Amino acid sequence: MIKLKPAIVTEGRYDKARLANIFDAPIIETGGFGIYKNAAKRELIKTLAHGDGVVIITDPDKAGFRIRNYIKNFCAGGKVWDVYLPDVPGKERRKRVPSGEGLLGAEGLDDAVIIEAFRRAGVGEGEGTAPFTKAFLTGLGLCGGANSAALRASLAARLALPANMNANTLAQVLPRLVTADELRALVAELRG
16 A cells, blocks of 8 residues: 555545545545545645645546546645546446446556656655746647647657646646657657
């Protein structure tokens, strides 16, 4: 079991149960969009963010991104780590049909995939690295231009990140994964 100082915030009880098998840390589940109506839970998460910090790990779908961004907004000024799960198509065992976007959340992924996502997010390593600037990403064609969304999706797939990450989110995440020179080379390779 991996001991963590920050609390983990995740979407549902099955995600929470899955993460509790890997990490020794406080784990709070949002109840999905229930977090919007639960002031006490929001206050708890905010308090934790301003203490040892919180690690946000949501499903790699649009709903997960909405919940993540909502949490980040009310935790502004606190310590927040974003753990992004890769897009892995599939269906959780307990479900008869896959989720709307057909992607697995934490409950359906192997330990190694989850642990690697935490490692890449730098959980427990301090505040993190400085993000790339939007101008830098624009210069590489990752935002603001023709086909920039497709290029971002290709880059995300190559780096095992969710495909629907926007440029602002990529600017924060990429420095944990690649240097500026490595990113330039990777983009050039993807443009082929």
